[in-house]
Amino acid sequence: MKNEDEPKDKRLKPGEAQKLTMAEVAKYVGVSAMTVSRAFRQDASVSEETRKRIMEAVDALGYVLDLSAGSLSSRRSGFIAALVPSINNSNFSDTARGMTDALQNTGLQLLLGYTDYSAEKEEELIEAMLRRRPEGIILTGGTHTARARRMLVKAGIPVVETWELPENPINQVVGFSNSEAMALLVRTLASQGYRKFGYIGGTTARDTRGSQRRSGFQRTVEELGLGPGRMISFGVPPITMEQGGQAIVSLLERWPDTEVVLCVSDLSAFGAIMECTRRGMKVPKDIAIAGFGDYEISSICHPRITTINVDCYGIGRQAAARLLDTLHTGEATGDEITLTGYKVVLRESTDRNGAPTV
Amino acid sequence: MKNEDEPKDKRLKPGEAQKLTMAEVAKYVGVSAMTVSRAFRQDASVSEETRKRIMEAVDALGYVLDLSAGSLSSRRSGFIAALVPSINNSNFSDTARGMTDALQNTGLQLLLGYTDYSAEKEEELIEAMLRRRPEGIILTGGTHTARARRMLVKAGIPVVETWELPENPINQVVGFSNSEAMALLVRTLASQGYRKFGYIGGTTARDTRGSQRRSGFQRTVEELGLGPGRMISFGVPPITMEQGGQAIVSLLERWPDTEVVLCVSDLSAFGAIMECTRRGMKVPKDIAIAGFGDYEISSICHPRITTINVDCYGIGRQAAARLLDTLHTGEATGDEITLTGYKVVLRESTDRNGAPTV
């Protein structure tokens, strides 16, 4: 049945292809396995000629390095774990791109996980990641389960929290104050003459950045003496485009004289604008609407959406850079907070003097 | 400087925390390491009482299983690799969600990689993944570099190609014909009376699904005797919303009497519609526009966009399911093709009798 000449490996499962090891490549070339191992790394000292011969053999045999064996021995897994709330959100994908770029040519790979905005799922993912022994871990936000925190601290690897400024950071932080950013947007719009402010966000505190934006809104509206903001909570975060549309309908039913509505994200703002348009209301003439995050859609749609631009890419890039620093200096740098920028982007959706939209 | 009482491990890097191993947990409980290992797995036979004691110790000590050691020994890495073109595309994120769901409770994790629509990047990623010895791999599309194909075949693990029907499949396929789907859309719109068809897509064949859609369009327009389609290529795939807007401008400059424009994806269709709206053209009265993919935005925006709905989630779910089958049956099932569904979704953006849009 099977080729009887092959050396029989007792632990080989039936039907499984014979796996190639470094030792076999070494034998083929006529060197030791150690030399093959060295040839795979740039820095190690192997004569150029030997390296070439080894690489030719690797090619000819189709050998692929086995990192799981290597990382056990070297005690370096060669990857960084990063957890983001959602796979399908251009803000977070920009952050992920920043991380990937920063890890370029460091020999470290990025391993992404998606928490779906849930601290429990985050805990599970943290454990799953730690089981593979990452050399560092980047998290979104500062809210974690107690067990997750314990595991992170115990792991003894650098931890970077991003996108917020946690009160009680685990280690390093790269982010900005979501509540301050939202406050800035409120103040900017108030300075344009808007007085009756509404707010649309999700129903729970699951999305901590969303909660922070909401409290920044509420606080600032009151500080400006504009009374309590008109708040509508709709849907479990992350609130969808469709929910943005439903939310603005109930908001306007309840407070028909609202002048401007801020939304927890551009996506809900877009949904709100489309729903208004569909119902024959003009944005911004009848109602002004702003978002948060400066997603691509906001500069494309009609009317274009006023929003807060966040340095998503920079967050990722700097988070990874801080992590690398810590790894290189032997985590002597200690804890620090890196602030990233944000800015108000005024566009048509809140432009009081703008040409009336179609 | 260091605690001199600690047993000195010669291979421990300075400053690194003392790592906990299974053996230490075992000693703490008073059993062998093997028993601890068994306690971590559901099926293994350990008395309930011992398992409980072990798990308490694990909790107390804060031990986290080391999979990199385990997978070396068991020759099972415990993960499936999946490569998708883009991190930030709801079609692919739905597919990824389908995979994740299908892998629930199988003990297998999904490891995602992003190829950025590039076969070279795909090759790099395939190698990076194979170095960690995945138990299976799921790819998007059927176009790979020669070296990538060699590595995949040689790896001896199940391979599933998705989202297309490659002419020369490596192993298993879960997908649909992009050209047939686009052809269906053309025929549907032609049956509604549209005659002068335009098409907007990217400039290169990098996005193979895009190319297939384009050829399906071209072929069908000619089959229907509607002359050659009016094709505009704009931007490197994946074509953005903004490029969709730019593309429709040049298309209408060149062929002002075009009646309906099909776009390679909903995103470019959305950009095109917004640009038309901004220029004072009514969609669909002045020009009808359709997309592909049925993204969330298409059912929200105004006017809502006619499109092809693809079973993205099902592609992921079935791809993972096929992979699991193959793993369980010992890859005896061999190669097969699983077709997934798609359907035309007619909406306002091509509705000839619809109320004129605002």
Place this chain on the structure above:
DNA sequence: CCTTAAATTGTTATCGATATCATCTTGCCG
């Protein structure tokens, strides 16, 4: 009470690469 099967636990070798130290060449210089 004895026998045998089932359940539980332990022992040892091993997965495949790499750290570490030893060995062997070269080449250079006085």
Place this chain on the structure above:
DNA sequence: CGGCAAGATGATATCGATAACAATTTAAGG
């Protein structure tokens, strides 16, 4: 021409878990 440093390569132990098999305990049945 000897001595020594730098460069290249090899031998061996090891990373931390698990497979395979051995040993032990418990349960069941007559």
